[in-house]
Amino acid sequence: MFGSITAGDAAAFARDGFVIKRGYFAADEVGLIQALIESDPAIQRNVPRIADSDGGATALALWNHPGDDVLGAVARSARVAGGAAVLLDGEVYHYHSKLMMTMPGHGSRWEWHQDYGYWYQNGCLFPDMLSVAVAVDPQTRANGCMQMLKGSHRMGRLDHGRVAGQTGADVERVERAIERLELVHCEMQPGDALFFHANTLYASAANTTDQSRRLLICCYNKATNNPYKVHHHPQHTPLQQLPDTAVREAGAGKADKAAGTASAEDAGDSRAARKAS
Numbered sequence: 001m002f003g004s005i006t007a008g009d010a011a012a013f014a015r016d017g018f019v020i021k022r023g024y025f026a027a028d029e030v031g032l033i034q035a036l037i038e039s040d041p042a043i044q045r046n047v048p049r050i051a052d053s054d055g056g057a058t059a060l061a062l063w064n065h066p067g068d069d070v071l072g073a074v075a076r077s078a079r080v081a082g083g084a085a086v087l088l089d090g091e092v093y094h095y096h097s098k099l100m101m102t103m104p105g106h107g108s109r110w111e112w113h114q115d116y117g118y119w120y121q122n123g124c125l126f127p128d129m130l131s132v133a134v135a136v137d138p139q140t141r142a143n144g145c146m147q148m149l150k151g152s153h154r155m156g157r158l159d160h161g162r163v164a165g166q167t168g169a170d171v172e173r174v175e176r177a178i179e180r181l182e183l184v185h186c187e188m189q190p191g192d193a194l195f196f197h198a199n200t201l202y203a204s205a206a207n208t209t210d211q212s213r214r215l216l217i218c219c220y221n222k223a224t225n226n227p228y229k230v231h232h233h234p235q236h237t238p239l240q241q242l243p244d245t246a247v248r249e250a251g252a253g254k255a256d257k258a259a260g261t262a263s264a265e266d267a268g269d270s271r272a273a274r275k276a277s
């Protein structure tokens, strides 16, 4: 039996700007995700290191269209894509997915930001967008797990500029928001999934442990929010949702081959990379 987004989750998401689903992927499914990450030459080859101002770095692979492999099945699954549609209250399409790999000893921190702080620049008129972060490794305070400011999505989009060498949200407003809002460390076990609104302020600390911290983040846009300009992420592209069993089927080599493969499109923002060259 697979989990799903409930009315209670939708209420929490509307109130807090995020909701964590524990055990959303089973241990064997997480094993399939890990096995693919470790064997996919495109992921292993194209992982540029994104530096922070302290010299920390994160390896990142990004792709625009979900393919027919295990990672594509996660992004297209009823649990994840269907959950996104429930939370955004309408049809969604895949905006991109990325694999964040803050490796042992040199994983960088991420400054406070909103995804819509970036995506606004892409011609998305409304913040009808969200992301789902699936824990591939344990996410702990010690290894720099994501931190969310509860309710910050209701502040609307903040101005973003250069903050410690990254694109971050207006520092003064972030400081004031931290005084008023609850800061939640989103500690997760592998298989947990964090759904968060594109206007939720979030950050993560450096990974100073000797264990990697890998996170698969699938991002969605509402179909009615088709960007008014062509840019490095897709315009509305109907998403072929898959049943939740598809992750295991993809792992067993029974993928839906009609669905297309992971894209090699160049996603040209500063944090982007190609999954495949």
Ligand SMILES: O=C(O)CCC(=O)C(=O)O
Pocket (backbone or CB within 6 Å): 100, 110, 144, 145, 146, 202, 203, 204, 215, 217
């Ligand atoms: O990997 C993380 O902890 C955060 C990633 C992040 O901030 C982002 O993808 O914008």
